[in-house]
Amino acid sequence: MRYILHILLFQCLVICLVNESANGQSTVTAAKKALHIVKRNAVLLESVQQLLVVFNETPKQNSAILVAMEKKNKVWRVIFTPIPVGIGRKGFAAPRAKREGDQQSPTGFFRLGQLFCYDKVVNTQMPFIQTTSEDKWIDDTDSPDYNRHIRGKTAAKSYENLKIRSDEYKYCMAIEYNMHPVVKGMGSAIFLHLSEGEMPNPSAGCVVLTQSDMERLLNWMKPELRPSILMGNEKVLMSGLLIQ
Template sequence: MANSVPHLRLITVRPRESRASLQVGTATFPCAIGRSGIRRRKREGDGATPIGSWPIRRVLYRADKLSLPATGLENWAIDRHDGWCDAPADRRYNLPVRLPYGASTESLWRDDDLYDVVVVLGQNDDPVIPGLGSAIFMHVARPDYGPTEGCVALKREDLLQVLSRVTPDTRLLVG
């Protein structure tokens, strides 16, 4: 990719706020982050975006709403039965699951458009440690950039632009 970038840097002015900027090369995009700001010691349900350097694993998208995103990453089209396990005691914690599922999950098929494009980040996945956070994604922001539960959210057009510049070696730097 001619314009690929080695990393995306999340810039926060005040660590406890839920707004930030995402720097991608020379471009900067407004984004929403967790309702509790950024935090080094991420815990399930704390509403914080975890501090760290996170690999970008893959892109999930709603094929009924947009075409395959242009990116150097692996893509998966999602459907109504796709979910993500957020139950720390379950063996599939912080992993994709098919719905219905016997433990607590987050549905990836949403009516509010936030998960039309989902970028899976490698936070707490190698290895998965129960309780240290699940479903930390980059996804589409609410129109008012309202806070997330720990994810990074951008305007859909901005997220698609970012995806066009990343490769499997790109990392999200939070901190």
């Protein structure tokens, strides 16, 4: 009898741990919020079938929840257990308020763009560039290449190297914020990339997750389903971005 009780207690503990997110939200609650968010932003999402919904509870919170979703027969479904992620050190900027160097993540709906990988072989259907020491992302607001990837020499005064000593950019996917068109000073180099350690960490504005979670997402993504990201404070997203 005691053995059976121990087994039951262990199972309850596992269920509690699995259902509790890094933000203190249950995974069930996070999934329900994501479903409400996509419903409120249905017009924006008409052309995409794969979506990452990233949201925090309070605007300045530098941790968030990522919910991967896929649309089939016009119905959105949650694909994975919600994932804890890091975002900008000062949380999410208000819609259209993101600025270069403000340590905030942008709010909005963006396509997921170019993927950069250190390795030659990656378990993904997404097209990718194998990163070299010559790959850079320009963050100099006075450069004609501002918020663009270049390979080779540059006259830009500042840029991010896309191959660094750590594994943070081992998988690095551009979030196409401020790219169509590029507006000077509105922010640059917003990526989906790996954390410094075993837990997601805050960033200068990127969305940060663990390697195992990133690999799961890359394995799931399909270019023909137009993977995109919808990100911001939950209250803003639940109000609908088209009315902001």
